[in-house]
Amino acid sequence: MSGVKSRADLEKLRRAILSGRDFAKPCISVCAGTGCLALGCKKVIAALRDEVQKQGLEGRVEVKETGCPGFCEKGTVVVVYPQGICYLKVTPDDAAEVVSQTVNAGKAIDHLLYTDPVSGQKAIHEHEIPFYQKQMRFLLGNNSRIDPKNIDDYIALGGYDALAKALFQMSPEGVIEEVRRSGLRGRGGGGFPAARKWQTVRDAKDGPKYVVVNCDEGDPGAFMDRALMEGNPHSVLEGLAIAAYALGAHEGFIYVRAEYPLAVENAAVAIQQAENYGLLGDNILGSGFGFRVKIQRGAGAFVSGESSALMTAIEGRVGEPRPKYVHTSERGVWGRPTCLNNVETLANVPIIINRGADWYAEIGTEGSKGTKIFSLVGKVNNTGLVEVPMGISLRDIVFGIGGGIPGGKEFKAVQTGGPSGGCIPERLLDSGVDFDELGSLGSMMGSGGMIVMDEDTCMVDTARYFLDFLADESCGKCTPCREGIRQMLSILNGICEGRGKDGDIELLQELSVAIRETSLCALGATAPNPVLTTIQYFRDEYEAHIRDRRCPAHVCRELISYYIDPARCQACLICLKNCPAEAISGGKDRIHVIDQSRCTRCGNCLDLCPTRFAAVRKMSGQPVPPSLPEEDRLLVRSEE
Amino acid sequence: MGQDQIDHILDRYVGQDGALIQLLLDLQQELNWVPKEAVQRITERLQIPLSQVYRVASFYNSISLELRGRHTISVCLGTACQVRNGPRVMDRITEVLGINPGETTADMRFTLERVNCLGCCALGPVMVVDGQYHGRVLPAKAEEILQGYD
Numbered sequence: 001m002s003g004v005k006s007r008a009d010l011e012k013l014r015r016a017i018l019s020g021r022d023f024a025k026p027c028i029s030v031c032a033g034t035g036c037l038a039l040g041c042k043k044v045i046a047a048l049r050d051e052v053q054k055q056g057l058e059g060r061v062e063v064k065e066t067g068c069p070g071f072c073e074k075g076t077v078v079v080v081y082p083q084g085i086c087y088l089k090v091t092p093d094d095a096a097e098v099v100s101q102t103v104n105a106g107k108a109i110d111h112l113l114y115t116d117p118v119s120g121q122k123a124i125h126e127h128e129i130p131f132y133q134k135q136m137r138f139l140l141g142n143n144s145r146i147d148p149k150n151i152d153d154y155i156a157l158g159g160y161d162a163l164a165k166a167l168f169q170m171s172p173e174g175v176i177e178e179v180r181r182s183g184l185r186g187r188g189g190g191g192f193p194a195a196r197k198w199q200t201v202r203d204a205k206d207g208p209k210y211v212v213v214n215c216d217e218g219d220p221g222a223f224m225d226r227a228l229m230e231g232n233p234h235s236v237l238e239g240l241a242i243a244a245y246a247l248g249a250h251e252g253f254i255y256v257r258a259e260y261p262l263a264v265e266n267a268a269v270a271i272q273q274a275e276n277y278g279l280l281g282d283n284i285l286g287s288g289f290g291f292r293v294k295i296q297r298g299a300g301a302f303v304s305g306e307s308s309a310l311m312t313a314i315e316g317r318v319g320e321p322r323p324k325y326v327h328t329s330e331r332g333v334w335g336r337p338t339c340l341n342n343v344e345t346l347a348n349v350p351i352i353i354n355r356g357a358d359w360y361a362e363i364g365t366e367g368s369k370g371t372k373i374f375s376l377v378g379k380v381n382n383t384g385l386v387e388v389p390m391g392i393s394l395r396d397i398v399f400g401i402g403g404g405i406p407g408g409k410e411f412k413a414v415q416t417g418g419p420s421g422g423c424i425p426e427r428l429l430d431s432g433v434d435f436d437e438l439g440s441l442g443s444m445m446g447s448g449g450m451i452v453m454d455e456d457t458c459m460v461d462t463a464r465y466f467l468d469f470l471a472d473e474s475c476g477k478c479t480p481c482r483e484g485i486r487q488m489l490s491i492l493n494g495i496c497e498g499r500g501k502d503g504d505i506e507l508l509q510e511l512s513v514a515i516r517e518t519s520l521c522a523l524g525a526t527a528p529n530p531v532l533t534t535i536q537y538f539r540d541e542y543e544a545h546i547r548d549r550r551c552p553a554h555v556c557r558e559l560i561s562y563y564i565d566p567a568r569c570q571a572c573l574i575c576l577k578n579c580p581a582e583a584i585s586g587g588k589d590r591i592h593v594i595d596q597s598r599c600t601r602c603g604n605c606l607d608l609c610p611t612r613f614a615a616v617r618k619m620s621g622q623p624v625p626p627s628l629p630e631e632d633r634l635l636v637r638s639e640e
Numbered sequence: 641m642g643q644d645q646i647d648h649i650l651d652r653y654v655g656q657d658g659a660l661i662q663l664l665l666d667l668q669q670e671l672n673w674v675p676k677e678a679v680q681r682i683t684e685r686l687q688i689p690l691s692q693v694y695r696v697a698s699f700y701n702s703i704s705l706e707l708r709g710r711h712t713i714s715v716c717l718g719t720a721c722q723v724r725n726g727p728r729v730m731d732r733i734t735e736v737l738g739i740n741p742g743e744t745t746a747d748m749r750f751t752l753e754r755v756n757c758l759g760c761c762a763l764g765p766v767m768v769v770d771g772q773y774h775g776r777v778l779p780a781k782a783e784e785i786l787q788g789y790d
Binding site for chain 2: 075259301319377
């Protein structure tokens with residue numbers, strides 16, 4: 001297909017794509033996102049293709065690899081069109097049945113459908129599954145309908161129409177005004193109003209100007225930007241092109257982590273295809289506006305996601321932040337005005353232009369509009385990506401969509417905002433998801449990681465974990481961050497290892513204030529948040545570690561002991577044979593005993609003790625009962 | 641690796657501004673590390689001071705200035721894996737191999753890496769060996785998995 005030279009051409013192209021498609025033709029779409037790839041979806045895809053051939057259906061059935069629909073817990077996720085039947089936990093062994101039963105005979109396969117854990121009721125379509133029901137999926141919804149490597153799929157769904165609308169019906173100022181009225185705030189974490197940033201860059205005198213997509217998603221436990229860039233790259237590109245038009249840039253960058261090879265690949269394919277159609281490049285759609293995009297891979301440094309650091313990384317230098325007396329929107333890449341937006345922020349832009357600011361501003365709360373994607377992970381039944389309207393309560397997400405905590409365990413906290421965020425306890429679960437509300441709880445929206453923690457998670461260890469991460473990722477340029485985080489980490493390590501002392505908590509709080517006030521960039525300034533929120537909401541756990549040398553969640557290795565209950569041990573030898581420290585004595589018909597002085601507390605024995613015996617116990621803060629004398633260790637089996 | 645292979649990668653970037661990170665990543669991807677010869681060659685051909693190349697190469701986690709083992713183990717310690725016993729998996733592997741994250745065993749069999757979120761949290765705790773994902777691993781299982789690699 002040659003260049004699309006006008007808005008009418010784009011419409012013609014869309015009609016041509018649609019008329020060439022037979023919507024009655026069966027299509028098996030398989031999630032090929034990161035989660036399902038890890039589960040082995042490539043084998044499922046191969047098996048399905050194989051089966052289509054075997055059953056003589058070649059050319060009559062399409063097997064499509066799509067982006068991530070979000071329900072990672074139940075991968076591999078397969079949707080069979082035209083009926084839209086949704087299958088979960090599909091394995092290569094199911095391929096024959098899917099093709100013969102569903103594609104050929106139009107029947108749903110019972111055992112692959114979603115089953116409600118309580119009522120036992122089956123759900124045939126995506127929208128009947130509770131996990132999806134409470135979501136509002138404007139950004140993720142198209143992922144399962146699009147082959148990210150085929151621009152025609154995106155255009156068929158109305159793609160690039162927003163760009164055409166902006167170019168032909170709106171002035172650049174009009175675009176900024178529309179975005180301003182929509183209330184769109186940056187999804188990267190800070191929540192800065194997108195339009196205000198655009199306006200600053202537009203008003204800057206120096207040219208050329210640049211626009212940059214930040215896909216350097218580094219928060220541990222967050223992967224929504226990845227899912228968008230991998231699953232629907234054109235939606236991001238379209239948003240980027242609209243931003244470029246609005247603020248007068250002709251060159252843009254996609255800054256994406258090299259650790260996301262599929263995102264790099266799909267973005268590159270998308271740029272190429274858009275250029276081939278004339279949707280990127282010189283004179284886009286004959287409008288006279290030109291815009292080119294280049295991919296810059298990030299080489300793995302958390303701090304390089306910070307705006308000023310990211311700019312220097314794009315220039316091929318060490319990605320360290322600089323003081324921001326002058327903002328990057330005035331002096332960014334190569335010292336030129338640069339607009340940096342997050343992936344998810346830009347993916348919202350085509351929707352705003354298409355449906356209008358009024359429609360968009362209806363969704364969400366007073367100060368936070370639209371939807372937000374979270375990666376709901378950790379100790380939760382339905383792990384996955386969820387897209388929800390702003391304002392929905394944390395409880396609705398964790399329990400309504402996430403299906404609660406596995407194994408009948410007690411909920412303890414939900415962590416939002418990554419290493420800059422905080423842990424929110426059960427009593428605040430009715431708080432709404434909103435930039436300002438989460439901030440007032442001491443946490444933050446962040447990029448959208450939402451990690452659920454249960455009674456087995458130690459909150460002191462969690463704070464220690466985040467500081468350990470940040471100590472490692474601190475670039476070292478400013479002293480408060482480099483040295484301060486290290487000192488806080490050393491105190492926390494002490495507490496977790498049973499060397500905590502009175503005054504540690506107060507010292508942590510004091511250091512927190514100093515680091516927050518004096519660090520150069522947001523990495524340092526927000527680093528104390530995980531510590532401060534855990535002290536605020538879970539002070540009793542800190543005190544138990546310090547005063548009683550007890551880890552209530554039984555996590556901190558130096559504070560726990562493993563013990564075999566002689567009344568339950570069946571002398572099965574499993575723990576004994578697998579103890580790496582050879583700390584367990586016993587034998588056939590001899591009750592096993594752990595030598596506490598040799599035990600390294602690796603927990604192998606507890607993992608491996610058969611659940612029907614459940615003889616191994618973890619304990620903390622209390623003395624281990626004395627071992628049975630040798631002569632009493634003979635196992636008497638009552639049933640024999 | 642020969643100089644030809646290095647030059648071939650550098651050819652893509654000669655004369656471009658800001659290409660240093662991109663070419664280091666290409667070298668890393670194709671050679672699995674960035675040897676001294678390559679660093680030297682960059683300074684010669686791209687006229688970038690040696691100190692600057694080392695500064696950039698040593699700053700970023702994805703670039704290795706040391707020869708890596710035959711197999712790469714990545715243990716995920718993203719927050720989701722962290723709360724699902726990821727640290728115990730890491731502890732076990734470091735104990736079994738006798739190395740810390742970021743190091744390579746003396747026999748060049750394994751390089752051990754800590755990664756922060758692989759995006760497949762439903763499988764946590766996750767470890768990846770040479771691109772092969774292993775989900776919901778218990779420490780004992782991790783040890784078993786490693787026995788499959790020579």
